[in-house]
Amino acid sequence: MDKQEQMRICEALLFASDRPLSSIALAEQLPEGSDPDAILAELQQKYEHSGVNLVEVAGKWMFQTASDLSFLLRKEEEKERKLSRAAVETLAIVAYHQPVTRAEIEEIRGVTVSKGTLDVLMEAVWIRPLGRRRTPGRPMTYGTTEDFLVQFGLNSVKDLPGLAELKAAGFLDNVNTSRLNLLGDEGPDEEQPDLPMDDDESSSEEQVIS
Amino acid sequence: MDKQEQMRICEALLFASDRPLSSIALAEQLPEGSDPDAILAELQQKYEHSGVNLVEVAGKWMFQTASDLSFLLRKEEEKERKLSRAAVETLAIVAYHQPVTRAEIEEIRGVTVSKGTLDVLMEAVWIRPLGRRRTPGRPMTYGTTEDFLVQFGLNSVKDLPGLAELKAAGFLDNVNTSRLNLLGDEGPDEEQPDLPMDDDESSSEEQVIS
Amino acid sequence: MNDLIDNDIDEFEMPDPRLVRSDDIGDDERLIVDIEGFEGPLDVLLALSRTQKVDLKRISILELVKQYLEFVNKARALRLELAADYLVMAAWLAYLKSRLLLPEEDNEDELSAEELAARLTYQLERLNAIRERAAILMSRNQIGRDIFPRGAPEPVIVTRHHTYELSIYELLKAYAEHKTREAVADIRIHKRAVYTLDQAIDRLSDMLGLALDWTDLEQFLPQNIKDQQMAKSIKASMFSASLEMAKMGKADLVQKQIFGPLFIRGRKQEEEEDNG
Numbered sequence: 001m002d003k004q005e006q007m008r009i010c011e012a013l014l015f016a017s018d019r020p021l022s023s024i025a026l027a028e029q030l031p032e033g034s035d036p037d038a039i040l041a042e043l044q045q046k047y048e049h050s051g052v053n054l055v056e057v058a059g060k061w062m063f064q065t066a067s068d069l070s071f072l073l074r075k076e077e078e079k080e081r082k083l084s085r086a087a088v089e090t091l092a093i094v095a096y097h098q099p100v101t102r103a104e105i106e107e108i109r110g111v112t113v114s115k116g117t118l119d120v121l122m123e124a125v126w127i128r129p130l131g132r133r134r135t136p137g138r139p140m141t142y143g144t145t146e147d148f149l150v151q152f153g154l155n156s157v158k159d160l161p162g163l164a165e166l167k168a169a170g171f172l173d174n175v176n177t178s179r180l181n182l183l184g185d186e187g188p189d190e191e192q193p194d195l196p197m198d199d200d201e202s203s204s205e206e207q208v209i210s
Numbered sequence: 211m212d213k214q215e216q217m218r219i220c221e222a223l224l225f226a227s228d229r230p231l232s233s234i235a236l237a238e239q240l241p242e243g244s245d246p247d248a249i250l251a252e253l254q255q256k257y258e259h260s261g262v263n264l265v266e267v268a269g270k271w272m273f274q275t276a277s278d279l280s281f282l283l284r285k286e287e288e289k290e291r292k293l294s295r296a297a298v299e300t301l302a303i304v305a306y307h308q309p310v311t312r313a314e315i316e317e318i319r320g321v322t323v324s325k326g327t328l329d330v331l332m333e334a335v336w337i338r339p340l341g342r343r344r345t346p347g348r349p350m351t352y353g354t355t356e357d358f359l360v361q362f363g364l365n366s367v368k369d370l371p372g373l374a375e376l377k378a379a380g381f382l383d384n385v386n387t388s389r390l391n392l393l394g395d396e397g398p399d400e401e402q403p404d405l406p407m408d409d410d411e412s413s414s415e416e417q418v419i420s
Numbered sequence: 421m422n423d424l425i426d427n428d429i430d431e432f433e434m435p436d437p438r439l440v441r442s443d444d445i446g447d448d449e450r451l452i453v454d455i456e457g458f459e460g461p462l463d464v465l466l467a468l469s470r471t472q473k474v475d476l477k478r479i480s481i482l483e484l485v486k487q488y489l490e491f492v493n494k495a496r497a498l499r500l501e502l503a504a505d506y507l508v509m510a511a512w513l514a515y516l517k518s519r520l521l522l523p524e525e526d527n528e529d530e531l532s533a534e535e536l537a538a539r540l541t542y543q544l545e546r547l548n549a550i551r552e553r554a555a556i557l558m559s560r561n562q563i564g565r566d567i568f569p570r571g572a573p574e575p576v577i578v579t580r581h582h583t584y585e586l587s588i589y590e591l592l593k594a595y596a597e598h599k600t601r602e603a604v605a606d607i608r609i610h611k612r613a614v615y616t617l618d619q620a621i622d623r624l625s626d627m628l629g630l631a632l633d634w635t636d637l638e639q640f641l642p643q644n645i646k647d648q649q650m651a652k653s654i655k656a657s658m659f660s661a662s663l664e665m666a667k668m669g670k671a672d673l674v675q676k677q678i679f680g681p682l683f684i685r686g687r688k689q690e691e692e693e694d695n696g
Binding site: 225226227228229272273274275277280283284293295296298299301302303305306318319320321322346360361362363370371372376379380381 | 459460461462463505542543545546547549550551552553554556557558560561562563564565566567568569570571573574575576678679
């Protein structure tokens with residue numbers, strides 16, 4: 001077997017292996033009297049300027065993406081997404097009713113709020129957990145963030161228009177305002193301060209795509 | 211960026227993946243106005259005599275060990291999915307006749323298809339439901355997957371071995387599915403386009419670099 | 421490819437191991453039956469046809485039928501549980517045999533015996549062809565068996581940041597809509613458009629009096645109905661009405677094929693007397 005063929009065999013073995021191979025392991029697949037180290041050296045040279053390099057790690061050999069190209073394997077993605085209707089409504093309710101618990105949001109909306117909805121809003125950094133309420137079950141309360149104010153150009157949540165203003169602006173056409181509970185919607189309620197949070201938040205997800 | 215560098219990038223991406231990548235996916239990583247096909251052709255040539263080859267399967271590109279080295283690498287043991295005769299035959303029928311319904315498979319084999327047979331092939335991700343046929347009963351039709359093409363080194367189902375001969379011999383004509391078609395004289399059903407599936411189709415196709 | 425041709429020849433020359441014939445043994449012992457090894461009647465027929473050592477197109481159907489019936493009888497003698505489809509095939513082949521042996525009468529409704537035999541040959545050839553393709557397919561170099569992808573792929577790690585687009589207008593609108601919904605809590609259930617069975621019977625009775633011959637039921641449906649819901653209801657009710665009238669002996673119904681048009685004809689009292 002000529003050297004060219006031995007190189008091909010080593011190349012294929014290293015490529016197909018799911019772990020680094022020692023030169024001894026490679027020698028087993030080569031004819032008696034071959035010199036795996038010489039072959040490896042030659043292979044290494046062949047791939048020196050390629051997008052893939054043959055590298056020695058802990059005495060064993062493996063192919064690896066050239067280090068200057070490793071950026072290819074790490075990608076940042078900026079994705080613009082549209083919020084679901086449920087998410088927009090939940091955000092509005094958090095804004096108007098904060099601090100508010102998930103149970104309260106559900107009561108106000110009249111439907112259950114999926115965890116995903118709150119997650120999406122937290123991922124967008126528009127709402128955040130404010131702390132736990134001092135009531136049985138110690139439910140988490142939520143409120144809006146700095147980013148929320150920035151996004152909508154508000155100085156504070158108090159700048160959100162009240163119902164009467166919404167009506168005046170034409171948002172509440174066809175609704176008999178007297179049937180609305182105006183009082184409940186005039187800005188955030190006075191509440192006992194919520195407890196600080198223990199757990200930290202993480203926003204960006206890491207995902208491996210193989 | 212010079213061509214050398216573009217080749218290195220494609221090389222790195224293809225080498226890093228154990229699945230085929232489309233030239234479109236590769237183009238996304240290259241500067242505007244690059245010609246991925248030219249680069250791929252050059253890469254293919256570079257690896258022509260190596261232990262690893264760049265091959266086109268399922269309309270995409272991937273590195274694989276050279277086929278003449280299979281004697282060295284061939285793994286008979288454990289992993290080989292031992293398909294039953296029924297499964298092998300069913301796979302061939304799905305491949306050559308797709309889109310094909312279960313009743314048609316039964317008609318060709320002259321025996322009912324046990325539930326496990328299609329399951330096994332779907333679990334191996336070699337076949338998948340394609341959609342419902344617009345005929346009474348709206349039966350589900352099946353076809354092969356990208357994994358199937360990759361498994362058998364085919365660029366498309368048009369490259370199935372002996373397809374033209376089967377067609378010429380009239381063996382791919384519409385299968386009359388009246389179980390005992392020997393008795394009846396029903397003309398073949400008019401082949402109507404299959405309905406698209408309502409639910410999400412298998413994701414195996416767009417799994418590469420997203 | 422050469423391998424394959426060899427295989428083919430082998431298969432032709434070697435008797436199917438599931439069908440062992442030996443001339444040393446008495447006639448009734450000739451066929452050893454391994455029903456478990458077969459995948460249905462077509463599989464048996466294909467194996468039997470191989471013993472004729474000729475091109476499938478040229479097999480003798482009569483001989484094949486004889487062998488198959490022999491096979492089935494043998495299996496029964498051994499009290500092997502035969503699946504229904506083996507028996508159906510046996511019955512059909514017996515029928516085919518009688519047709520092949522008897523002089524053929526001209527009958528336009530039925531296929532000729534030759535045509536039936538040709539269909540059987542076609543099915544056997546088709547099964548044989550797909551089996552050959554299956555063998556070729558499986559003998560190809562396969563990924564993970566003969567050829568390998570990168571053993572240690574380097575995954576692409578994607579970090580996703582999402583940005584959301586939302587304006588203050590959309591936010592306020594959502595809140596307003598929520599409030600609107602809260603305020604208007606009246607529930608209205610829309611009345612569904614329905615064509616009643618009584619209406620349908622009345623209509624059908626009237627119209628059947630006018631029609632003299634078999635008429636497609638569709639013809640009696642009120643035309644130009646825009647409302648889909650209503651059109652469906654009409655169809656359902658008119659169908660029910662036709663059944664109802666047939667039951668009452670006021671109409672005859674005929675449908676020549678599945679999903680085909682439904683023909684209806686009025687049945688008058690005096691007509692009944694005339695014909696009866």
